[in-house]
Amino acid sequence: MCFKRKTTSSNKTNAPDKGAGRAVFPPSGQQAIQCALGFEIEICSYRFFRSPGTYGRWLEALGHGEELPEEELHAERPYKKGELMLQGNDFKVETDLGAPTNGSPIFELITEPFEETEAGFRRLSQTFEEIERMTERISEQKEPLMPMRDLEGFGTVPATESEAQLFKPGEPTGHFQFTAGMALDSLPKVFEETSSESEEETAVELDRRREGREQLMSVSNFVSDPLQRHRTRHFHKDVSRSVLDLSTEFPILQDGELAGLAHMIGLYLISASDPVHYVPKTFVSLLSRTDFGTMFSLLSQETKDVLRAQGDKLWMEIFQRLNKELGLLPLNHVIFPYGTHTKILPKGQWGRLASLSRDAWLRGIPFGHDQLCARNYPDPRFAGDLGSLGALADKTDKVGKNGSKRGVILEFRNANKSQHHKAWKSFAEACFRYIYAKNRGLDVTFMEGVEVRD
Numbered sequence: 467m468c469f470k471r472k473t474t475s476s477n478k479t480n481a482p483d484k485g486a487g488r489a490v491f492p493p494s495g496q497q498a499i500q501c502a503l504g505f506e507i508e509i510c511s512y513r514f515f516r517s518p519g520t521y522g523r524w525l526e527a528l529g530h531g532e533e534l535p536e537e538e539l540h541a542e543r544p545y546k547k548g549e550l551m552l553q554g555n556d557f558k559v560e561t562d563l564g565a566p567t568n569g570s571p572i573f574e575l576i577t578e579p580f581e582e583t584e585a586g587f588r589r590l591s592q593t594f595e596e597i598e599r600m601t602e603r604i605s606e607q608k609e610p611l612m613p614m615r616d617l618e619g620f621g622t623v624p625a626t627e628s629e630a631q632l633f634k635p636g637e638p639t640g641h642f643q644f645t646a647g648m649a650l651d652s653l654p655k656v657f658e659e660t661s662s663e664s665e666e667e668t669a670v671e672l673d674r675r676r677e678g679r680e681q682l683m684s685v686s687n688f689v690s691d692p693l694q695r696h697r698t699r700h701f702h703k704d705v706s707r708s709v710l711d712l713s714t715e716f717p718i719l720q721d722g723e724l725a726g727l728a729h730m731i732g733l734y735l736i737s738a739s740d741p742v743h744y745v746p747k748t749f750v751s752l753l754s755r756t757d758f759g760t761m762f763s764l765l766s767q768e769t770k771d772v773l774r775a776q777g778d779k780l781w782m783e784i785f786q787r788l789n790k791e792l793g794l795l796p797l798n799h800v801i802f803p804y805g806t807h808t809k810i811l812p813k814g815q816w817g818r819l820a821s822l823s824r825d826a827w828l829r830g831i832p833f834g835h836d837q838l839c840a841r842n843y844p845d846p847r848f849a850g851d852l853g854s855l856g857a858l859a860d861k862t863d864k865v866g867k868n869g870s871k872r873g874v875i876l877e878f879r880n881a882n883k884s885q886h887h888k889a890w891k892s893f894a895e896a897c898f899r900y901i902y903a904k905n906r907g908l909d910v911t912f913m914e915g916v917e918v919r920d
């Protein structure tokens with residue numbers, strides 16, 4: 467489900483695409499890539515089948531209260547995650563196996579990245595207009611089973627899927643996630659605006675922030691109850707308050723970029739301490755695909771020198787105090803003290819990923835080593851469980867006006883849970899405007915928006 471950013475293995479820069487304003491990405495191995503936002507939309511009630519016959523077998527099994535294993539249902543050619551079902555202009559439809567599928571993969575729509583410019587905003591709007599025309603076409607057909615070739619006016623269906631069927635019980639309603647580059651010093655304000663409501667807020671502040679809380683921090687991927695939403699927002703509030711309080715004791719936290727990094731570390735520590743079981747990549751509301759070692763490298767040289775002046779003494783003092791302020795278990799405990807799902811145990815069992823303590827994770831960060839990602843995790847057996855955590859390694863985005871800053875690449879994983887397809891365009895535009903404003907230091911909330919201008 468992670469958003470895919472274009473890279474190339476050659477030493478030549480990608481040739482520009484024909485579409486006006488389309489982002490051009492440098493070769494892999496270069497750290498900064500074009501600042502951009504990309505979107506993923508899952509429709510978990512929609513299913514793909516290789517043929518009408520496959521759909522019939524699935525329906526018969528459901529009628530008997532059974533769930534056919536994937537390899538039995540699609541015996542001729544089992545679906546894999548990420549199989550292309552339709553290639554449109556600046557978007558594609560793929561299979562996803564990440565949610566409960568009852569033996570058949572779900573519908574996932576993934577856009578290309580839209581650069582943080584006027585041209586990028588126009589391209590986003592045009593793309594979502596085309597997506598809306600496609601979803602209207604899906605809605606117009608009343609039969610629950612639709613041949614994928616009926617959507618060929620909106621893109622190309624691979625020849626291998628000429629008989630593929632889309633099962634669509636109802637109008638398209640999807641769960642959003644989006645990925646964006648963000649400046650570290652913009653993050654404290656984002657945390658403040660997505661926190662649970664505070665007694666100190668005036669009525670005006672409460673009204674300004676309410677929509678952002680609802681839209682950006684809606685709910686966990688798999689738990690739709692209000693308690694989970696409440697916990698997520700409280701995590702943001704607790705981290706925001708704790709970092710602010712500690713800035714008196716540790717004046718270096720008044721540096722906006724370090725404060726942003728501290729907010730991310732605090733969010734990881736408090737979210738991993740939640741006794742609700744998670745798949746590792748879903749445990750946190752803001753997931754960094756840039757690793758934390760690279761995040762540290764984005765601090766000013768002066769700040770890095772101060773933090774490294776006594777080895778990691780000051781660095782560890784700050785996070786020991788933050789950990790205590792948040793009321794968490796001591797740092798010698800493992801990252802996920804209550805366990806998490808792991809692929810090396812039988813389905814339904816939970817492991818503790820006990821190979822990495824919080825202390826060890828934190829000590830590596832100032833020296834460019836993030837162990838909470840697949841390539842660096844101490845026990846390689848668990849590498850496949852860590853998903854997109856730090857998966858882009860040292861990749862960053864150019865953010866802000868004229869790409870003047872380097873920012874971290876974040877997944878907003880708790881965006882609005884369930885949106886009717888006619889609301890997708892306006893929501894995507896609001897997300898774009900919000901990130902655009904925050905990367906320029908503008909004091910606007912999610913729904914206030916700004917005019918996007920180069």
